Amino acid sequence: QVRAFGPGLQGGIVGKPAPFTIDTKGAGAGGLGLTVEGPCEAKIECQDNGDGTCSVAYLPTEAGEYAINILYAERHIPGSPFKAAVRPAFDPSKVTASGPGLEKAKAGEPAAFTVDCTRAGDAELTIEIVSETGVKNHDGTFDIYYTAPEPGKYVITIRFGGENIPKSPFHVVVSAGVTNSCYRCVRYKFQR
Structure with a gap:
């Protein structure tokens, strides 16, 4: 009972x-x-x-x-x-993301931004964008590169330990540029 x-x-x-x-x-x-x-x-x-x-x-x-x-x-x-x-404890409010790829990009051209988790503790970092590659650095930061396939408004969601970091989701306006017909939506997962 x-x-x-x-x-x-x-x-x-x-x-x-x-x-x-x-x-x-x-x-x-x-x-x-x-x-x-x-x-x-x-x-x-x-x-x-x-x-x-x-x-x-x-x-x-x-x-x-x-x-x-x-x-x-x-x-x-x-x-x-x-x-x-x-x-282990973690604090998503201490994760920062910066770089031009969080503000604007051109269709078909690579854009980039950096996510810094050095002061946030240990947890899984997930980034959901139309993307091609991401690089984990050895100092707790991640350099993210992506190519938007066409102009328009995009949303980049960054989570640490399952929780949105400050200012996430980011709204990016992609202007016309080189066209790229091959793309895929990738959800990144990084473990420190």
């Missing part, structure tokens, strides 16, 4: 609370036991909501796999122990 649900049971990010809820409605009498085991000790906060549920959050301070043990009447509830993957 006892169940647990919420994002913290699947994982979280170092230094951020990982929340989940335990529902004991209709479970009868019994005590609730909770432990979080992993690469480091995680502080646990539990609040009784007064309706047969409790809100729980643990604070991981190191990346890695954690085991969340939830017991009711000294027995594991269904799914327990839950395996949670905690990722």
Whole structure:
């Protein structure tokens, strides 16, 4: 009868609370036991909501796999122990993108811009544009090159750790230039 649900049971990010809820409605009498085991000790906060549920959050301070043990009447509830993957912290607001290719371009001619992730932590960088190539540098920056096939308005979306960076999406006006009939839409994924 006892169940647990919420994002913290699947994982979280170092230094951020990982929340989940335990529902004991209709479970009868019994005590609730909770432990979080992993690469480091995680502080646990539990609040009784007064309706047969409790809100729980643990604070991981190191990346890695954690085991969340939830017991009711000294027995594991269904799914327990839950395996949670905690990722390193990252901050997409510290990613910057600059260069002329984010403002304007000419159809059929290469355009470029640079994405700097050096101060943002570790996460996957994704860039979605009509594109031909991108280069990962060894210093945490990425040089991106693309060729728009025809004039018009284009949108370049840049995400870090699944979240838009500041000013993304970028709106680019492509003026007439050399024509290029062969192009493809590519979604880049870079891992630092």
